[in-house]
Amino acid sequence: MKRRPIIEPFRIKVTEPIRMTTPAERRRILEAAHYNLFSVRADDVIIDLLTDSGTGAMSAEQWAAMMRGDESYAGAKSFFRFQDAVQGLTGMPFVFPTHQGRAAERILCSVVPLQGKVVLSNGLFDTTRANVEAGGARGIDLSLADALTAHRPFGGDMDLEAFDRAMEAHRDRIAFVVMTATNNTVGGQAVSLGNLTAVSERCRKAGVMLVLDACRFAENAYRIQQDEPAYQKRPLPEIARAMFDLADAFTMSAKKDAIVNMGGILAVRDEALAENLRVDLIRTEGFPSYGGLAGRDLEALAQGLHEVLDESYLEYRFAASGYLARSLIEAGFPVVTPAAAHAVYVDAGAALPHLGPGDLPGQSLACAMYLAGGVRTCEIGELMFGEHGPARQLVRFALPRRVYTQSHVDYVGAVAFDVAEVKAKLPALRITRGRGVRLRHFVAEMAPVSPFPFE
Ligand SMILES: *Cc1c(COP(=O)(O)O)cnc(C)c1O
Numbered sequence: 001m002k003r004r005p006i007i008e009p010f011r012i013k014v015t016e017p018i019r020m021t022t023p024a025e026r027r028r029i030l031e032a033a034h035y036n037l038f039s040v041r042a043d044d045v046i047i048d049l050l051t052d053s054g055t056g057a058m059s060a061e062q063w064a065a066m067m068r069g070d071e072s073y074a075g076a077k078s079f080f081r082f083q084d085a086v087q088g089l090t091g092m093p094f095v096f097p098t099h100q101g102r103a104a105e106r107i108l109c110s111v112v113p114l115q116g117k118v119v120l121s122n123g124l125f126d127t128t129r130a131n132v133e134a135g136g137a138r139g140i141d142l143s144l145a146d147a148l149t150a151h152r153p154f155g156g157d158m159d160l161e162a163f164d165r166a167m168e169a170h171r172d173r174i175a176f177v178v179m180t181a182t183n184n185t186v187g188g189q190a191v192s193l194g195n196l197t198a199v200s201e202r203c204r205k206a207g208v209m210l211v212l213d214a215c216r217f218a219e220n221a222y223r224i225q226q227d228e229p230a231y232q233k234r235p236l237p238e239i240a241r242a243m244f245d246l247a248d249a250f251t252m253s254a255k256k257d258a259i260v261n262m263g264g265i266l267a268v269r270d271e272a273l274a275e276n277l278r279v280d281l282i283r284t285e286g287f288p289s290y291g292g293l294a295g296r297d298l299e300a301l302a303q304g305l306h307e308v309l310d311e312s313y314l315e316y317r318f319a320a321s322g323y324l325a326r327s328l329i330e331a332g333f334p335v336v337t338p339a340a341a342h343a344v345y346v347d348a349g350a351a352l353p354h355l356g357p358g359d360l361p362g363q364s365l366a367c368a369m370y371l372a373g374g375v376r377t378c379e380i381g382e383l384m385f386g387e388h389g390p391a392r393q394l395v396r397f398a399l400p401r402r403v404y405t406q407s408h409v410d411y412v413g414a415v416a417f418d419v420a421e422v423k424a425k426l427p428a429l430r431i432t433r434g435r436g437v438r439l440r441h442f443v444a445e446m447a448p449v450s451p452f453p454f455e
Contacts, residue, residue, distance in 0.1 A: 008402075009312040009313055021044055026044070027454070034444075037370060045370075046373060047412055048376045049376060049397045050376045051398045052400055053398075054262055062303045065299035066297075066299055069295035069297070070295045078302075079290065079295070085301075090214075092269060095266075097297075098265065098291050099262065101213075103292060107285070110280055111276045111280050114137035118140055118173050120142060120174060120177045121141055121177065122143055122156060122178075123143045124141060125184050125213060126185075137175050143159060143183065144186070147187065153190065153228075154189065154192035154223070154228070155183070156182055163202070171206075174208050176249075177203050177211065181243065182220045182223075184216075187394065190220045193224050193230070196246050211248070211251065212246075213250070213251055214257075221236050222236065222311075222317075237309055248270065252265040252266075258308065263300075317341045318341050321341050321344055321399055323409055324344045324409050325339035327409065327410070330417075333346045335347070343397055345380070345394045346394065346395045347394060348364070352423055354424060358428075359428030362379035364428065365426060369419055373418070378395070380394040380395070383444065425453040430449060
């Protein structure tokens, strides 16, 4: 029997046109944007792989659920549907909606005392780190030293030896521990349940709160099901539940694995902590039964949490990223493998050895992908993290959920092939404005030291 491709497990009922641009137009656009792809208008992008955050396509069921949105100020039906969905999935008793993931982080970080403390993590996402540091704590990443090069299934794990040493060294100064699943700062690699269990046991023994950054819990659960022998063939909701059971709290951007365009979740087990979070939530986000969201958003979020654990969806999602990874490798780019579901990460430092970290090789490659074919990607390296970050210079090709088809991915592969042909000639970029600003990658202005090799 002929091998059958893994297909997109959905049909398309609503379409959005893509505006085609010419190379000359893109040169003007990128220059006007000061070589910062966050400053390029979406309408000037052909394939937008900037992020998988809030860029997914909602299902017919989600749109239908939105029509049921109850917009009552307090105690809306939509809140109880949201709460049931989150509690049913995670077992967390105290659940709050927030307008996005970073709001959940900010509330947690303003309620838990952080001044002079440390937060240990397998890898803090940039907004999480910013919130932890704004509270006066130091964020310490304890990811595996070879996470990006070892090509093992669970590169997102915490380095347990380093974790034990840090727990010992900082003892009473640990505000909490964060496990990010999947681990966005190390190539979106998954975290094993074995590692999560080991971290959780140590935290419980030491009386330290373990917070799960659960943005991509479903994609992480699928990797566990595929690659962790003890959990093979177990139903995905069961694996997801096992992940949440190990944590005392979680923050989540619903813009990722709840497949909505806006929303976040904060949930905890401890009642006294919940009381304090509720006060801060009311002060800054809204009443606890809507938390910065409309009733219809809560409906779509609840439905999305259910859809995301569909096995055929996750199988297709990993097939798509694996296919993109293979086409980038065929084009001649070193890629972090196994590919995450939400993105493929190209090692721009290795691909452009003529550029040092200060030359922003990742940004140079990202600009080249835009100039060559209108493909928007995102630098994750020196520009994003400066000297504090992981030493690697990566470019992330993020895949919005249920948006692009295989021919779109083929197009990206073809553009990458053209860029690979001139990669030795890609220029260094210099930051001309916004160098010292926090989260500078969103706002910095740059200029190439010599012209890009595209006419
Ligand atoms: C996106 C993301 C966040 C922040 O969520 P927002 O909804 O963008 O505020 C936090 N952690 C991780 C791992 C993320 O990917």
